[in-house]
Amino acid sequence: MxxxxxxxxxxxxxxxxxxxxxxxxxxxxxxxxxxxxxxxxxxxxxxxxxxxxxxxxxxxxxxxxxxxxxxxxxxxxxxxxxxxxxxxxxxxxxxSTVLEIEIRNNLALDLMMLNKTDEAEEEAREALEKASGMEDPYLVYSSYVVLGKIYTKKHLFDKAYNYYQKTVDTIKKIRESIVDENMVQAYIKRRDIQEIYKETSKLLKKMGSTE
Structure with a gap:
């Protein structure tokens, strides 16, 4: 600062x-x-x-x-x-597709917080579709995170877990492709990674309790 x-x-x-x-x-x-x-x-x-x-x-x-x-x-x-x-x-x-993806993901989170989860899912899926056509894996990672949160909100825990798992897999790929750990941390914030693991753990418990 x-x-x-x-x-x-x-x-x-x-x-x-x-x-x-x-x-x-x-x-x-x-x-x-x-x-x-x-x-x-x-x-x-x-x-x-x-x-x-x-x-x-x-x-x-x-x-x-x-x-x-x-x-x-x-x-x-x-x-x-x-x-x-x-x-x-x-x-x-x-x-700018990059800007559009970032904004759509933010808009999806706004809609989720307003309990408009179907609209939120639509925005997040649009962002993911555009991100999938880009070379930057961080854009895909961001969309996976948002979709995971939306499906958690909708109590669709299997889908949420699936997207959080995709997030973790993407993080691993990024780590493998970047040798310098400082660059990795500049690319993906450590607190975000920890949050994903926490959310995944919670989801596994919820999924287990519904079986």
Whole structure:
């Protein structure tokens, strides 16, 4: 965090506006990941305004997407859904499949939190279909995670377990293809891996209790 704050100060001194947007998004993502969602939202609101003024469409869409995550974490899934729908509409302008996949997965989680699980599944499956055509396994991994969560919410534990197992298999493949462990951790957050193993363990117990 200290590194990002120092970088932000440097870019402010240099009046490097575009770089400030990027750094604010990075800091906001850290706040989201560490639970300070209100601070993340505050920074992202600033980043969106700056990106709009600069006509930095990609920066604006990325900030809107992350802001949606902040609001979902703050318990306002309706607001998150609105933001992610806005980001999705804007993403078509850039024709960025990677952005679209990320936004659809976020939108799927919003819908899941709003108990609209069928719509959530539809969004997540659309994201997975697009991710499957990409060379980046992280995109597929992300979609598997979201589908696992949705099927858990729907109490379809066999399907949920299947997608969590696919997630674990994908993680293993990524580990095998990257020699440097630091690169692996930069690619997939360790806490995400731990979460998947925990969810899989819970599902196995639930599946066992229903037999």
């Amino acid at each position: 200290e590194f990002f704050n120092e970088s932000l100060d440097i870019f402010k001194d240099l009046n490097a506006i575009e770089e400030q947007v990027m750094i604010k998004q990075c800091i906001a993502t850290l706040f989201n990941d560490t639970g300070d969602f209100a601070k993340a939202a505050e920074l992202l609101e600033e980043a969106i305004v700056t990106a709009e003024n600069l006509k930095d469409n990609r920066g604006e869409i990325e900030a809107i997407t992350e802001l949606g995550r902040s609001h979902r974490n703050l318990g306002d899934s309706d607001k998150a859904k609105q933001l992610h729908e806005r980001a999705l509409d804007r993403s078509f302008e850039l024709k």
